[in-house]
Amino acid sequence: MGGRRRRQRGRRHAHRRRGPDRRPRAAVNAVWASGLRKRYRKRTAVDGVSFSVARGEVLGLLGPNGAGKTTVIKMMLGLVRPDAGEVMLLGRPVGDPQARARVGYLPELFRYQPWLSAKEVLDLHVRLAGADVPEGERRDTLALVGLADRARDRVGGFSKGMQQRLGLAVALVARPEFVVLDEPTSALDPVGRADVRDILLSLKERGVAVLLNSHLIGEVERVCDRVVILDRGRVAASGTLAELLGGRELRLRLEKVTSEAEERLRRAGPVHRDGDLFTVVDLDVDVIPDLVADLVALGVRVHSVEPGRVSLEDRLLDILGSER
Numbered sequence: 286m287g288g289r290r291r292r293q294r295g296r297r298h299a300h301r302r303r304g305p306d307r308r309p310r311a312a313v314n315a316v317w318a319s320g321l322r323k324r325y326r327k328r329t330a331v332d333g334v335s336f337s338v339a340r341g342e343v344l345g346l347l348g349p350n351g352a353g354k355t356t357v358i359k360m361m362l363g364l365v366r367p368d369a370g371e372v373m374l375l376g377r378p379v380g381d382p383q384a385r386a387r388v389g390y391l392p393e394l395f396r397y398q399p400w401l402s403a404k405e406v407l408d409l410h411v412r413l414a415g416a417d418v419p420e421g422e423r424r425d426t427l428a429l430v431g432l433a434d435r436a437r438d439r440v441g442g443f444s445k446g447m448q449q450r451l452g453l454a455v456a457l458v459a460r461p462e463f464v465v466l467d468e469p470t471s472a473l474d475p476v477g478r479a480d481v482r483d484i485l486l487s488l489k490e491r492g493v494a495v496l497l498n499s500h501l502i503g504e505v506e507r508v509c510d511r512v513v514i515l516d517r518g519r520v521a522a523s524g525t526l527a528e529l530l531g532g533r534e535l536r537l538r539l540e541k542v543t544s545e546a547e548e549r550l551r552r553a554g555p556v557h558r559d560g561d562l563f564t565v566v567d568l569d570v571d572v573i574p575d576l577v578a579d580l581v582a583l584g585v586r587v588h589s590v591e592p593g594r595v596s597l598e599d600r601l602l603d604i605l606g607s608e609r
């Protein structure tokens with residue numbers, strides 16, 4: 286008891302030290318983490334990481350092997366004690382069982398009791414979460430992850446992908462307000478990956494917050510609103526996809542380009558030229574029809590017009606490259 290009172294006193298002091306806006310931000314966010322640090326012996330795993338996930342937001346956590354992603358997730362869920370920093374989960378301190386009961390978690394390394402059936406595993410987790418989930422809803426959750434016809438089969442006989450699907454069902458079954466998925470599709474086939482994408486998008490529609498740690502950058506790019514990139518325990522970059530990827534670009538293959546036509550291209554955005562290939566970067570896609578019409582009117586022969594965007598993968602390599 287005494288220890289708890291001391292911790293609560295410590296938290297009150299922390300409120301004062303950090304200023305008045307901390308509480309509202311912590312309440313509107315599914316998670317609010319500030320200044321997280323963790324060392325394992327001489328190795329610094331996480332070094333001053335702060336981030337938040339708003340309700341209804343899908344946040345992607347990216348970074349190379351050993352960057353500290355799983356350690357951040359474990360500190361955020363109260364599974365690893367940080368050396369420094371603070372976490373508020375669903376508006377409550379991370380140790381509060383009421384907050385944890387409303388979080389669904391699919392760990393990176395998952396293993397379920399091989400002697401139980403898929404249905405029994407779900408029943409067990411519903412009991413552990415102290416949730417009241419009707420039988421029909423549990424069945425629907427198994428159907429959602431594609432295990433409807435394997436509900437009564439023992440988990441010991443499941444393939445890796447099927448176990449991962451079951452893990453997803455476990456994370457979703459107790460109607461969580463915040464779902465944390467650590468590499469949720471590492472064992473899934475392409476259809477399974479597409480299913481998970483759909484599930485994530487439907488969670489988002491229902492206002493559920495999601496934190497997704499994945500090495501599949503295409504997957505992150507498709508479903509995430511915002512991304513935090515970790516490198517060697519620190520936040521190397523963070524922002525919305527639009528902020529991280531910048532504007533769109535347009536690649537044109539052109540012939541008979543006069544100086545007047547080049548000037549017209551430059552009015553649309555900065556231009557890079559490589560022979561007959563012109564790339565206009567940071568342009569507003571609405572200007573493309575007028576731009577092409579003007580080029581044709583100026584006598585330019587337009588062989589191809591290809592709108593594109595810097596991929597998250599290129600951007601990630603860029604950010605990690607410049608960090609070294």
Ligand SMILES: Nc1ncnc2c1ncn2[C@@H]1O[C@H](COP(=O)(O)OP(=O)(O)OP(=O)(O)O)[C@@H](O)[C@H]1O
Binds near residue numbers: 330349
């Ligand atoms: N229990 C532990 N004991 C000692 N060192 C650890 C422990 N857990 C993590 N580390 C170290 O902390 C660093 C970050 O590890 P972490 O698992 O968080 O990285 P990650 O970004 O999730 O990596 P990956 O993409 O490979 O899963 C690594 O250097 C790792 O060796």
